[in-house]
Amino acid sequence: MTKFTNIRSKVIVIPNRNIDTDQIIPARFLKVTDKNGLGDALFSDWRYANDGTTNPDFVLNQKQNQGSQILLTGDNFGCGSSREHAPWALTAWGIRAVISTSFADIFRNNALKNALLPIEVSSDIHQSLFDLLDENNKSEISIDLASQTLTASNNINIEFPIDKFAKKCLLTGVDQLGYILSYQDLIKSYEAL
Amino acid sequence: MASNQQTLFEKIWKSHIVSEEPDCPAIVYIDLHLVHEVTSPQAFTGLRKRGIKVRRPDLTLATMDHSIPTTPLSIPIADDQAAQQLDHLAKNCKDFDIQLYGMDSPRRGIVHVIGPELGRTQPGMTIVCGDSHTSTHGAFGALAFGIGTSEVEHVLASQCLLQYQPKTFEVNVNGQMELGVSAKDIILSLISTIGIGGGTGHVFEYTGTAIKSLNMEERMTICNMSIEGGARAGMIAPDDTTFEYLAGREYSPKGKEWDKSLERWRKLPTDEGATYDQSINIDASSLEPMITFGTNPGMGVKITDRIPDPAKLTDLHARQNLENSLEYMQLKPGQSLINQPIDVVFVGSCTNGRISDLRLAANLLKDRHIAEDVRMLVVPGSQEIKSQAESEGLHNIFTNAGAEWREAGCSMCIAMNGDEVESGQYAVSTSNRNFEGRQGKGARTFLASPLTAAASALNGKITDVRKIL
Numbered sequence: 046m047t048k049f050t051n052i053r054s055k056v057i058v059i060p061n062r063n064i065d066t067d068q069i070i071p072a073r074f075l076k077v078t079d080k081n082g083l084g085d086a087l088f089s090d091w092r093y094a095n096d097g098t099t100n101p102d103f104v105l106n107q108k109q110n111q112g113s114q115i116l117l118t119g120d121n122f123g124c125g126s127s128r129e130h131a132p133w134a135l136t137a138w139g140i141r142a143v144i145s146t147s148f149a150d151i152f153r154n155n156a157l158k159n160a161l162l163p164i165e166v167s168s169d170i171h172q173s174l175f176d177l178l179d180e181n182n183k184s185e186i187s188i189d190l191a192s193q194t195l196t197a198s199n200n201i202n203i204e205f206p207i208d209k210f211a212k213k214c215l216l217t218g219v220d221q222l223g224y225i226l227s228y229q230d231l232i233k234s235y236e237a238l
Numbered sequence: 239m240a241s242n243q244q245t246l247f248e249k250i251w252k253s254h255i256v257s258e259e260p261d262c263p264a265i266v267y268i269d270l271h272l273v274h275e276v277t278s279p280q281a282f283t284g285l286r287k288r289g290i291k292v293r294r295p296d297l298t299l300a301t302m303d304h305s306i307p308t309t310p311l312s313i314p315i316a317d318d319q320a321a322q323q324l325d326h327l328a329k330n331c332k333d334f335d336i337q338l339y340g341m342d343s344p345r346r347g348i349v350h351v352i353g354p355e356l357g358r359t360q361p362g363m364t365i366v367c368g369d370s371h372t373s374t375h376g377a378f379g380a381l382a383f384g385i386g387t388s389e390v391e392h393v394l395a396s397q398c399l400l401q402y403q404p405k406t407f408e409v410n411v412n413g414q415m416e417l418g419v420s421a422k423d424i425i426l427s428l429i430s431t432i433g434i435g436g437g438t439g440h441v442f443e444y445t446g447t448a449i450k451s452l453n454m455e456e457r458m459t460i461c462n463m464s465i466e467g468g469a470r471a472g473m474i475a476p477d478d479t480t481f482e483y484l485a486g487r488e489y490s491p492k493g494k495e496w497d498k499s500l501e502r503w504r505k506l507p508t509d510e511g512a513t514y515d516q517s518i519n520i521d522a523s524s525l526e527p528m529i530t531f532g533t534n535p536g537m538g539v540k541i542t543d544r545i546p547d548p549a550k551l552t553d554l555h556a557r558q559n560l561e562n563s564l565e566y567m568q569l570k571p572g573q574s575l576i577n578q579p580i581d582v583v584f585v586g587s588c589t590n591g592r593i594s595d596l597r598l599a600a601n602l603l604k605d606r607h608i609a610e611d612v613r614m615l616v617v618p619g620s621q622e623i624k625s626q627a628e629s630e631g632l633h634n635i636f637t638n639a640g641a642e643w644r645e646a647g648c649s650m651c652i653a654m655n656g657d658e659v660e661s662g663q664y665a666v667s668t669s670n671r672n673f674e675g676r677q678g679k680g681a682r683t684f685l686a687s688p689l690t691a692a693a694s695a696l697n698g699k700i701t702d703v704r705k706i707l
């Protein structure tokens with residue numbers, strides 16, 4: 046697995062709640078047989094009109110947001126289907142961390158396996174981040190995984206939660222399948238029960 | 239004290255732990271792994287890269303459902319990418335020795351329909367699939383949940399998964415449903431109450447007299463949509479209804495094995511006095527047919543209720559969300575959904591594409607014709623259901639009524655195979671998701687039961703089925 050390195054970046058804001066994986070990447074893009082090249086399909090139905098032209102109002106299409114690595118979004122991000130294509134599309138576009146008050150379970154698991162960091166914050170902090178970016182959309186946020194801190198310019202400096210195992214995997218690039226396979230003997234004895 | 243008393247979930251969880259260490263997720267053993275064409279190719283690529291085999295092909299089974307056309311097999315697949323994906327699955331199953339219910343198999347169908355149909359889904363099992371509606375199998379008293387493609391690779395390679403123990407959430411449903419109200423209405427009502435994130439981090443267990451009285455297909459409808467309430471899994475304790483369904487199925491245990499299994503299965507139900515982390519009560523007698531009006535399954539109302547008004551919401555984000563949904567749906571606050579004109583009706587999917595669903599819809603359509611300009615698509619959940627329906631003459635009822643009768647598959651539930659609702663059209667659908675674009679870009683979906691769907695097809699407008707029963 047790719048390691049997670051610290052980020053300092055401008056932030057893309059999509060305030061909608063309950064953004065489901067069908068919005069992150071519509072099902073018609075799931076006919077691929079590899080993981081690559083899904084960046085163009087990210088938020089496709091919001092990014093492009095029916096005739097395929099770009100929607101200039103959508104944040105992903107705005108010049109100042111190109112190169113941003115952090116997405117700030119509404120509650121319950123990533124609900125719906127189990128498609129890992131969602132984190133593949135987000136990371137292919139360049140997103141490396143998503144900030145919300147909550148994440149759907151399968152999305153969180155999938156994200157963590159792709160070095161995409163789901164950062165869960167309280168509603169208060171969530172609101173202050175929206176306020177900050179409302180005032181100045183050039184504001185940057187820094188994320189340091191080792192110390193689990195998120196820092197923004199308006200005196201926000203918080204510690205975010207992440208389970209120890211996921212953190213270790215992200216920091217050192219642990220191969221999770223390799224980890225499971227190191228328990229072969231126990232798996233065998235379980236099967237023999 | 240209550241410490242020895244366990245819930246159904248806890249019993250299955252504990253008995254499947256291979257290893258558990260502090261600060262790490264548990265290594266959980268998986269009894270059945272279901273595979274389909276969409277979420278598996280990259281996992282097989284991963285195995286090839288590492289040069290490893292599938293650890294337990296005997297505990298793995300594959301089918302083709304998501305991108306498969308529902309037109310007759312004789313018509314070649316028009317979509318090259320879909321054809322390629324299906325070929326990939328066929329090759330992967332061959333190379334890795336996995337049993338595949340492929341294109342021309344009479345047992346093929348939606349993965350969550352054929353698992354139970356074949357008797358592969360059994361009480362007490364851990365079951366996973368790269369698909370969020372794996373929760374369906376929980377209807378048999380199994381712990382079944384959806385996983386991502388990386389995890390599909392983990393299970394193929396090791397038959398195990400890394401998981402943290404989820405919390406438990408009892409959904410206790412009592413009382414008798416009115417005629418015209420069905421299992422779909424129970425689950426839509428639950429989700430509209432707790433919201434689509436309400437069950438996050440939890441496993442639902444559905445209990446109560448109303449659940450006990452449901453048949454297996456109805457139980458599957460309910461467990462299927464657990465994920466729409468945010469719970470990865472939903473479960474129902476196995477009982478005689480479960481055992482009767484399983485008896486004699488192709489892969490159900492036979493003879494002495496059956497007796498032994500029964501003995502084990504009977505010990506699974508939650509012990510009296512065991513506790514859940516959360517619970518909710520639903521009075522089934524107060525339920526009405528449900529219909530969604532918005533762009534997630536939690537945005538549903540009783541069919542006689544009106545669409546909520548965003549102006550009445552104090553939370554800014556919630557208001558904005560509702561406004562966005564109504565804008566997408568082109569519906570007005572305070573509007574009644576009854577008599578809302580519709581263009582398409584879809585009866586099918588792993589939620590409501592089983593034989594009992596088709597029978598309900600057919601009963602209403604018998605000797606009647608659907609509205610002039612409505613397109614109605616009836617898609618059986620499996621080829622087995624298709625032949626059963628045809629042996630009962632249901633296909634004739636559907637086609638005589640003006641509906642299209644198709645081959646099995648996911649079809650318009652996910653609109654990957656060319657079966658789509660056009661942009662701007664309204665559809666009443668028996669599937670499980672009304673997300674923006676789910677049934678085709680710009681498509682507007684109302685989720686409802688097969689009864690509501692068929693009644694609405696007849697009138698060309700959203701209809702309270704109780705009025706025509």
Ligand code: SF4
Nearest residue numbers: 371587588648651652
């Ligand atoms: S019918 Fe719909 S929900 Fe069920 S497996 Fe197919 S696409 Fe998923």
